[in-house]
Amino acid sequence: MAPTQFPDYEQAHIARAARGEAVLGFACLARCALVGAFEDPCRALRLSYIGDRFPVVRRLTGGGSLSLDPDTLVAVLALPAGPYATMAPDTLMSALAAPFLAAIRGCGIDAAFTAPNDIVVAGRKVASVFARRDAGVVLFEAVIPLALDVEELLKTLRLPLEKLSEQGLLAARQRFAPLFTLVPDLPSGALCARIAAETAQALGLAPHRESPPLLSETSRAAAEDRPAADVQAFLKTPGGVLYLDVWLDPRALIREARFTGGVACLDGDLLARLQASLVATDVTEAESTLGRALGGVPPDIVGVEAADIVYLGHLCAARFHVGRRLGLAAATQISVFSPDRAASGETLLGAIDAVLLPYCAKPTWCKWRHRDGCPECGQCAVGEAYGLARARNLMVVTITRYEHLRAVLADLRDRGARAFLGVCCTDFFLKRDYAFIEAGVPAVFLDIGGDTCYTLRQEEAAYAGRFEAEAFVDARLLGRLLDWRDRLAAADATTGVAGVEDQSPRPSLGS
Ligand code: SF4
Ligand code: SF4
Known part of the structure; x- marks a missing residue:
């Protein structure tokens, strides 16, 4: 047998x-x-x-x-x-x-x-x-x-x-x-x-x-050989990180949706039902569709509420909106953090008044790598990022270690900063999110590319400012984001209301 x-x-x-x-x-x-x-x-x-x-x-x-x-x-x-x-x-x-x-x-x-x-x-x-x-x-x-x-x-x-x-x-x-x-x-x-x-x-x-079985395992859950999702969104909840990936048809209708995560979902079919509810709907309606599918019933998931799932639908729609401006590939690098979940992505973007950059994106040979500041010598993308921020009179800081980040966030909060643009790897944002929650300052995050200390398993060295590999800042994308921010801020100043250009989906705050 x-x-x-x-x-x-x-x-x-x-x-x-x-x-x-x-x-x-x-x-x-x-x-x-x-x-x-x-x-x-x-x-x-x-x-x-x-x-x-x-x-x-x-x-x-x-x-x-x-x-x-x-x-x-x-x-x-x-x-x-x-x-x-x-x-x-x-x-x-x-x-x-x-x-x-x-x-x-x-x-x-x-x-x-x-x-x-x-x-x-x-x-x-x-x-x-x-x-x-x-x-x-x-x-x-x-x-x-x-x-x-x-x-x-x-x-x-x-x-x-x-x-x-x-x-x-x-x-x-x-x-x-x-x-x-x-x-x-x-x-x-x-x-x-x-x-x-x-x-x-x-x-x-x-x-x-039961007596102990004779068990023999074969691989059953290897990586799937399928194209990356057109739009991806994630949300950290008390029950873990929940991801929503969607694949779109040419009319932006959802062909397929998939929830994943290490969440303790007791109802084995719940996520599949939610996925099915999204199929053939417009991605911009993901939030309301999920709200209807849940029907006011708390999800059978430890530490995840209906409002979390609905908000994840909003984040997905918001990323699609960013993708229409900057391209879907670029949108996967951009996330928003609204502590009260009330602000749309464009509201946050138009309110940016500081830029935080990670030391790991500076060249290992640069004497400024472990120091705040950059004389813009022209030899790396961090210098370009500094130039883009300074041209707009935005505060710009190189984060050199975890304690420095906390101090800078506290300073931003005390100054009444409306929002900041944070450049870091997604893993850092997910795994150190409490630093951002504690400060309570809204943010737009731009993911870095290249080797990160998570892929290289050097998290502890990174938090202490000793990560020796080099990440990559997409200065061109950062420039396009800041251009968009300028237009939103100008519209805001002209009309006195949150950007006339702001047509990004707004969270419903409901469940
Ligand atoms: S631009 Fe700034 S960070 Fe980059 S190498 Fe020159 S001094 Fe270093
Ligand atoms: S966690 Fe590591 S790779 Fe990510 S931003 Fe910080 S230093 Fe860079």
């Missing part, structure tokens, strides 16, 4: 739960990258490293991707939904995590559950839990590393460093507490027995205990 693959193992659990049984099984998978049900492997994984080294396996539960090796215990629990069918997603996660937490605590580990889906000890991750519920069945999974090869993990995942605290900037090793580092002689069989006992007590019924 051919060995079972992990998704088949999950499906077998679900099938039995659909017949009214509660089933608990434990598995140790071969080395693999285990991606969440809704993740885009290209965004979540370092596929260039994974290559043919080990398979990429997609599980049925949502949430983030994981780097697994045989020293990771995967507990799979399936049960009739019963009282869990209508529970709020975050309540369900903590309720079903409780027996796993109790089992870990029973091993003498002072662990706690932290939303949305982690079991931690002293802030370090011990386990992650994931859930899905549909067709009257709940599938709940706990992934518990007994030992962990952090080096492999860093090579495998585009690590969600956003979960690091600010004073942290901690080394990745400090984020994890594999069980063998806490209880070196812990027998995994004893842990499984504790989980089974605690689960039986919590559920009030004894789950049928």
